[in-house]
Amino acid sequence: MDLVRQPLTALAGPAAPVGAIGRIGGGRDGVPVPGSSARGGLRADLDVVFRREYPRVVAVAARVLGSRDSAEDVAQEVFLAFNRSAVPAGEATGWLSVAAAHTALNLIRSGRRRATHEGSAAATAPTAVPDVADDVVTLEERGRVRAALARLPRKQAVALVLRHSGLSYAEVAAALDLSPGSVGTTVRRAESALREELTRHASSH
Numbered sequence: 001m002d003l004v005r006q007p008l009t010a011l012a013g014p015a016a017p018v019g020a021i022g023r024i025g026g027g028r029d030g031v032p033v034p035g036s037s038a039r040g041g042l043r044a045d046l047d048v049v050f051r052r053e054y055p056r057v058v059a060v061a062a063r064v065l066g067s068r069d070s071a072e073d074v075a076q077e078v079f080l081a082f083n084r085s086a087v088p089a090g091e092a093t094g095w096l097s098v099a100a101a102h103t104a105l106n107l108i109r110s111g112r113r114r115a116t117h118e119g120s121a122a123a124t125a126p127t128a129v130p131d132v133a134d135d136v137v138t139l140e141e142r143g144r145v146r147a148a149l150a151r152l153p154r155k156q157a158v159a160l161v162l163r164h165s166g167l168s169y170a171e172v173a174a175a176l177d178l179s180p181g182s183v184g185t186t187v188r189r190a191e192s193a194l195r196e197e198l199t200r201h202a203s204s205h
Contacts, residue, residue, distance in 0.1 A: 041083075042083060043082075043083050045089040048089065049082065049096075050079055053092055053093060053096050056093070056096070056165075057075045057078055057079070057097065057099075058071045058074075058075045058100075059165050060097050060100040060101050060104070061103065063104075063164055063165045064101060064146065064161055065107065065108070065146070070107070074103045074104050075100065077103055078096055078099045078100050078103055079096075081099060082096060082099070093175075094171065094174050094176075097165070098158055098162070098176065101157070102154070102158065105154070105157055105161075108146055108147065108149070108150035144198060144201065145198065147201075148194055148197040149194060152194060152197065155186070156190035156193060159172055159176055159186045159187055159190055160187055160191065162175060162176075163183070169183045
């Protein structure tokens, strides 16, 4: 089940945009100067971790939000939090993935999610396209799925997002401090809860 029908085809995704690290702070030409942590308030390992993990963080956030722009905003927030944290670089993958899922879910729950390219595309689509009504219905369905996802118990929602973002069972287990054998059960329960939430919400309208 593609829980948001997001056309994100590869977890690797595009590389970090030029200047993105610079928006976090410090550095020349958008790239932190090695050893600039004391001067610019940057961790010495931020550059390496950012370049390695940025595509994954954006992919996880986009899986929840359905918007590349919103996902990149989440990534900036997550890496700022990582920069302030004491999380070792070797444990960054799981920490960042979970943080991305949490932050994106919080945006859904708070209603602060920016308008997505999906919505913009629907608004500007040529009226002559015969399946434009189907496109609008699909957008509404995606919105319902995301809203239902945000109502799930947090650990279930995050496990489901991480697994559907391409993380292996072992990676999900490490990120959420679960036993590898329990990940499949957690994900299946989350999928079942998501279907029940969608059905219950639909019947109440």
